[in-house]
Amino acid sequence: MADIKQPTLISRRTTQLSPWVGVDVVTVRRTDISSSTDEVYHGIQQPDYVNVLAMTRSGQFPIVRQYRPVVGAWTLELPGGLRDSDEAPSLTARRELTEETGLHTLELVPISDTFADTGRLTNRLFGFFALVEGNILPEPGFTVEFIRGEVLRRYALDSRLDLPCNIAMLYLAGIHRDVRAICVQCGFSTPPWMI
16 A cells, blocks of 8 residues: 555644534645645544443333424434543443433443544544443433334334434444343344344
C-alpha cells in the first residue's frame, strides 16, 4: 500500500447550539492529493449513543415505540439513550433500559464501541446485550412491548426497526460468545433472534 500523507489540521472551532448539540468547523490542509488545498468540513458534536438489545429468560425482547420530532415519525427502536458526559457506558445502558422500560438488568455484555458516523458526527455508539427481568413500566411518551425473537428478526429484515445500529446489534450479539452462552443458559441453542 502506498504511503498516504496525513492531512494537517489548520483549525477546529465549535459553536455550541444547545446543551446537547454543537457544530464543529474543521479546516485541514490536504497534501494527499495532487495539489495542497485547504478544505472545510462540518461535524455535529453530541453525547454518545447507548443502545441495548435486552432479553428475558423466556426469550422476549422489549421494543420501544416513540415519537421522534426531528424525523416527524413514530419509530421502533431498541431501548437506549444518551450518555451523560463522563458516565460509564454500562451505567448509561442500565439507566436507560430501566427508565424507558421499567426492566432491571441481570447481566450486561458489551457488544460494540464505535463511532456513530465518521462523516458528520463526533460521538461514539456503544451497544450492549442485557438479560433482564421485571414488568414493563414505560417512561411517559413511550410505549414498550415484548416481542419474540423471530418477530425481532422480521422487524429487522423488513425495516420496521428504524435504526441501522439496532439491526447491526442483532448480528454482533448473535455471534458474541458470552451472549450465546447466556442464551444457552436460558434454554436456547441459538440466540432466539437468529433462528
